[in-house]
Amino acid sequence: MLTDRHSSPRHRWLRAIASGTLAAALMAATLFAPPSSGQAEPSPWRAVAGTDPAPFTAADANTQDTLNELKATLPAGWQSRLAEVKAAAPSVPSEWTEIRDEAIDPSDYVCTSTALRDWLADRIADVDPGVLATLSELGVLDYPAFDALLFETSATPQFFGRDGEFSKVIKENMLDLRRFWDIRSHDIQLVAMHGAMLQDRDRLIRLVAFLFEVDEATAAQLADQITELLASDPDLEKGLNPLFTFNAFAFTGEGDPDPVFSSLPDKIIMGDGIMEGMRALGLRPVAPQAILAHEFGHHIQFEGDLFDSPLTGPEATRRTELMADAFSTYFLAHPRGQAMNRNRLLAATQTFFEVGDCAFTSNNHHGTPLQRQRSAAWAADVANTVRPRGLVLPSLEFAERFDAKLPELVAPDV
Ligand SMILES: [Zn+2]
Numbered sequence: 001m002l003t004d005r006h007s008s009p010r011h012r013w014l015r016a017i018a019s020g021t022l023a024a025a026l027m028a029a030t031l032f033a034p035p036s037s038g039q040a041e042p043s044p045w046r047a048v049a050g051t052d053p054a055p056f057t058a059a060d061a062n063t064q065d066t067l068n069e070l071k072a073t074l075p076a077g078w079q080s081r082l083a084e085v086k087a088a089a090p091s092v093p094s095e096w097t098e099i100r101d102e103a104i105d106p107s108d109y110v111c112t113s114t115a116l117r118d119w120l121a122d123r124i125a126d127v128d129p130g131v132l133a134t135l136s137e138l139g140v141l142d143y144p145a146f147d148a149l150l151f152e153t154s155a156t157p158q159f160f161g162r163d164g165e166f167s168k169v170i171k172e173n174m175l176d177l178r179r180f181w182d183i184r185s186h187d188i189q190l191v192a193m194h195g196a197m198l199q200d201r202d203r204l205i206r207l208v209a210f211l212f213e214v215d216e217a218t219a220a221q222l223a224d225q226i227t228e229l230l231a232s233d234p235d236l237e238k239g240l241n242p243l244f245t246f247n248a249f250a251f252t253g254e255g256d257p258d259p260v261f262s263s264l265p266d267k268i269i270m271g272d273g274i275m276e277g278m279r280a281l282g283l284r285p286v287a288p289q290a291i292l293a294h295e296f297g298h299h300i301q302f303e304g305d306l307f308d309s310p311l312t313g314p315e316a317t318r319r320t321e322l323m324a325d326a327f328s329t330y331f332l333a334h335p336r337g338q339a340m341n342r343n344r345l346l347a348a349t350q351t352f353f354e355v356g357d358c359a360f361t362s363n364n365h366h367g368t369p370l371q372r373q374r375s376a377a378w379a380a381d382v383a384n385t386v387r388p389r390g391l392v393l394p395s396l397e398f399a400e401r402f403d404a405k406l407p408e409l410v411a412p413d414v
Helices: 009-018 022-029 061-073 078-088 095-104 115-123 129-137 140-151 167-180 195-199 201-212 216-230 234-239 272-280 286-303 313-333 342-355 369-385 395-409
Strands: 189-193 248-251 267-271
Touching: 061 129, 061 216, 078 201, 095 115, 095 129, 095 140, 115 272, 129 140, 129 216, 140 189, 140 195, 140 201, 140 267, 167 189, 167 286, 167 313, 195 201, 195 216, 195 234, 201 216, 216 234, 248 286, 267 272, 267 286, 272 286, 286 313, 286 342, 286 395, 313 342, 313 369, 313 395, 342 369, 369 395
Parallel strands: 189 267
Antiparallel strands: 248 267
């Protein structure tokens, strides 16, 4: 539906924010149509009787007070407002956020444990499950992602990792990826996602106002209550815990019916938490490179309309995810890409292994660990055997070769 994107209330609101006038933005926010009576976001917690952590319930009396105040401040219909924003940004939930959601709710485990999920689960093991459930319900686990998506641009100098420890590798690889692949990529903005956003009161207020469509005073109140909650347990590190930035994704606004999102530039967003997890597993610096190249692979897919295939549901998702893995490994292995040796490539493959899942019937199925490993191994082989040596296949030709190979890559093990 093509409405006049420049005059929609949400868009006016966003432009007002961009021009730095929060008060004007909040006035524009009040022009929003009331939320539709759409379905509320289903609870992220699996309905397993007796095992669900209850949101807005804390073991500690002080924290319970904070939760009660928070609940009282939330506007009526907040769940559907949040669900509406989430639905407009389908790239925010990713393979990484699935691992994250499993880590915070063990009853949600669908596959054998992987080291990455266990590492994250360990980082939050002592946090009150009711607090985690509340943060998840309120979407706080995605606030740094939404902030980066809506407001962060490459016009502001970007650094990667909590202290910039991944800046060099990420920035250099992005330049190499732009040179390596034949797509138009200069307009893809590379931006970072930091937990420190949750410690910045103005940014938190701006985002809360956007998500819940509330006035400035209410947004400030909500932001302060969320800040209090984030300080209620030292393990949450006031938002710096990797839980809040455990994501990396590719975004394009093209075709998004929401004018706010369709007017945003193409982006690749890299979260500190996911890179920190990979480093803890000993996969530095290869894993951040592999993830970045995988997300770049999704942009090749956006650009080349590669999301269309005769496949549907979980099989369609599995195909595009395995293909992105293959784009990534091809670049990492290729003599004109990163020319990685066998050992480093194995580490890259391990990165994809960590996100392989067993949710065969889920629409978010990304391929099993073994299928992801096979795709990566196949791509490395193509990179190393292509003749003449040094030839980089056009991206569409590489995708065609991948599609021809796919039935073999996903064949059941014998
Ligand atoms: Zn992906």
